[in-house]
Amino acid sequence: MANLTTKIGNLTLKNPVITASGTFGYGEEYLDFLDINQLGGICVKGTTLHRREGNPYPRMAETPSGMLNAVGLQNKGVDYFINTIYPRLKAFETAFIVNVSGSTLEDYIETAEKINSLSFIPAIELNISCPNVKQGGMAFGVDKDMAAEVVKEVRKVYDKPLIVKLSPNVTDIVSIARAVEHEGADAVSLINTLLGMAIDAETQKPLLSTITGGLSGPCVKPIALRMVWQVAHAVKIPVVGMGGISNARDAIEFFLAGATAIEVGTANFIDPAISLQVIQGIDDYLQRHNCESITDIIGALKTA
């Protein structure tokens, strides 16, 4: 077996495969299908300071090779997570990364501060694609200065690895990546979902209650790969790549483009044990290419 361990800041993962936030619950939902202890990590459901009911139904629309969602960060709030879910997670041997979301700068800070005290949570993934209610609902992550500010403030209260999840709904993702790196992010993860829309031509109505929603699945992979490649060349911190990864070959492409780890998202809905197959497939690939370690292929794209 090749060496699959990878590092994000000072967080060491046993392998580079993480399940993406919002697609894997808290891991417990998947116990009938796979041994979650074999995963490199689990990004748990987006967590906010207060309980959120999320958006009205319908929240999902299938699209060619993908899906749109408008779940709206339904969750029971960080205190519920800490008191009810967190104690159960200690029974497992994988890296539980909490995806932190917020509507205001203060929300992010307070939530991150609470997570900082949890010894069994080795890292945060900061979801900056949320609308800033104090800035007319513009997402934090689409503006370089807002993105920088939220990272700067969270950095002050959070002393473990801070992974900032970038929005692809921007003109220049590289400038955002550089801005959050400058403010002390330990890593960036990308891409979050792409803003999209679906219409029922017969009823002449939108298919989502919110009209627009986040596109994910294999259809976004080429865009994700391009953005990972661009960002990996522009920053020194590790890049966690995601966007439509459905098998080991997809994952390998992200490593070649410069990702240090990858996240499997929408594919979990179709094949609940797919992430373990991805891990196995990465190992097979490394052996077939006579690589001793996953690090041998990170950024190894041959462009000449």
Add this chain to the structure above:
Amino acid sequence: MKKFIGDFVVSENIPLKNNHFLLKLTQAEPLPLMLPGQFVQLKIDDTSSAFLRRTFSINYVDRIKNEIWLLIQVVGDGTRSLSKYKIGDSLNLIYPLGNSFSMPTVTQSRLLLVGGGVGVAPLLFLGAILAEKGYLPSFLIGARNVDGLIELEKFQQFGDVYVTTEDGSAGEIGFVTNHSILKNAFDKIYTCGPTPMMQAIAQFADNKSIDCEVSLENKMACGIGACLCCVTQTHQGNQCVCTDGPVFKTNELVWQI
């Protein structure tokens, strides 16, 4: 209940009228316990437009033949592709999912099962289990016209069957809520079908203070409580139809009627 993922083989695929078909699936392993109201998530590999799994309620479980039956209506590319599956073809299922209809209490014996369109699917399995337990359920089945009445002869094995059609081509004319059988007294009502029909039945049950359960068919991605796409509003907040349901007591739901 433990959930499984595994490959099944098509043992029969029977075309029915009005673009419906009955897909019977089997596997070598004995099927685990499955309850009426539960559903499966079925993967269709051979069409690019069916990206997610397809959700089907369990129409019947034939324990002797070790078969799961799925009653399916062709509505899009995924179901069209499925309709062409042949004996011996393989399909991957996640099963059994969701909760189930609850059995009647000791004081409930007059049971009414109300179905509309392809929504009758889970009521056959429910009727079979109720009959097995010694009840004689009444089935009230509605459709637009006679062609939309599916599996009537199968329901007749387990209880009395009453029919309405909107055009009067079979049974009484009108909607299920217009049927004269509703003048009889019932202790419990189970329903599955188009949302307006279920809402009307829920309203009827509520007016008469009859215990009523519905099986919802919200669109799902995962089917196992992870994606939170299929929620319905309840008095306890949003709940997942896939794991908290698909069966709900109607008085738990916040329904706009």
